[in-house]
Amino acid sequence: MNRYLKLVHMEVHRFRWVLAILMGITAICQISSLIWKLNSELSLKKELLTQDIENRFQLSSPDLLTFEWAIFNTQMWFILPILACIGVLTVYVFFIWYREWFGRHTFIYRLLVLPTARRNIYLAKITAFLLFVFGFISFQLVLLPIEHLLFKLVVPADQRADSHMVDAISRNQALVELIPRQFEQFLYYYGIGTIAVLAIFTAILLERSYRRLGILYGVLYLACCVLAVISPVLFLGYGKLYTFVYPNEIYAILVIMCALVLCLSVWLGMRLLAKKITV
Structure with missing residues (x-):
């Protein structure tokens, strides 16, 4: 510590x-x-x-x-x-x-x-x-x-x-x-921002680990993270009049996807730093 x-x-x-x-x-x-x-x-x-x-x-x-x-x-x-x-x-x-x-x-x-x-x-x-x-x-x-x-x-x-x-x-x-005036909105803004920063950290470590090929890995990783976060909104009909999923359920899925991207970014970033990047 x-x-x-x-x-x-x-x-x-x-x-x-x-x-x-x-x-x-x-x-x-x-x-x-x-x-x-x-x-x-x-x-x-x-x-x-x-x-x-x-x-x-x-x-x-x-x-x-x-x-x-x-x-x-x-x-x-x-x-x-x-x-x-x-x-x-x-x-x-x-x-x-x-x-x-x-x-x-x-x-x-x-x-x-x-x-x-x-x-x-x-x-x-x-x-x-x-x-x-x-x-x-x-x-x-x-x-x-x-x-x-x-x-x-x-x-x-x-x-x-x-x-x-x-x-x-x-x-x-x-x-x-x-x-933001509302605490939930504050968490949403800065939570998404923190996840984006962690995803970029992981993309940078991918590039540093695999060099030229790592650039492609980093771009693909960021694209997958963005797709994972926006997929509940794109594919589950959020904001549409007729949908098979309730808005609260879509919001819960969105939170879960953000949590998964957060955990994956931290885990992969730490693993790359510990195992792939050498002196």
């Missing part, structure tokens, strides 16, 4: 600055866009009041600003950094393995001769990746109250109205996808 934790610490330590930069970019984009939008709206209101415009109903802005309104009108600057983080983490799924083989010193040789079970290397990499994902989600959750506080500091009390944090999240498309 101690060696497994050391491997997790090593993976986190190697990626810490990239994750910190991603978090910094996210915070700068969101906070700066929020402050700019609020200051622009307050300046517009002030200008309209000084000009004594009679047709006030023509204004596109509300009489009282809410945090929900501010989050909605700056959602593009939420979407862009979140998409950038997702893109970097997607690339890192491959980089977390291939960097061990490439470079001036092939680090995988040192990993494989460590006095610990090779499965700890596999588990440490998936653990570190999940820590990065949920660490970023936690950072976003911490960032929202800070942005709410900035909203209160920028907007005078007589020009703002109270709004709930949940309502603000629901108005921002990026936050809706990143932080």
Whole structure:
């Protein structure tokens, strides 16, 4: 257990600055866009009041600003950094393995001769990746109250109205996808994502084990995993008016198929790492 934790610490330590930069970019984009939008709206209101415009109903802005309104009108600057983080983490799924083989010193040789079970290397990499994902989600959750506080500091009390944090999240498309409101939806999104990452890990190890032929094995394995997961929806008539299987039964079959893909990916990945990949 101690060696497994050391491997997790090593993976986190190697990626810490990239994750910190991603978090910094996210915070700068969101906070700066929020402050700019609020200051622009307050300046517009002030200008309209000084000009004594009679047709006030023509204004596109509300009489009282809410945090929900501010989050909605700056959602593009939420979407862009979140998409950038997702893109970097997607690339890192491959980089977390291939960097061990490439470079001036092939680090995988040192990993494989460590006095610990090779499965700890596999588990440490998936653990570190999940820590990065949920660490970023936690950072976003911490960032929202800070942005709410900035909203209160920028907007005078007589020009703002109270709004709930949940309502603000629901108005921002990026936050809706990143932080689902229902726990089942959260498990579905991130459960499918974890299974996809494990399947890709196994495909990478197939390629590393069998080289050129392993590329074909990896592609076929991923195709079989995708087919296994979507087969209940494709072949059992999910969503159709007339079907021989109830929707709840189709959902149960889908969960079973996902569990099978998960178990097979972990078992095959660990076996390849232990038996096929040699120093």
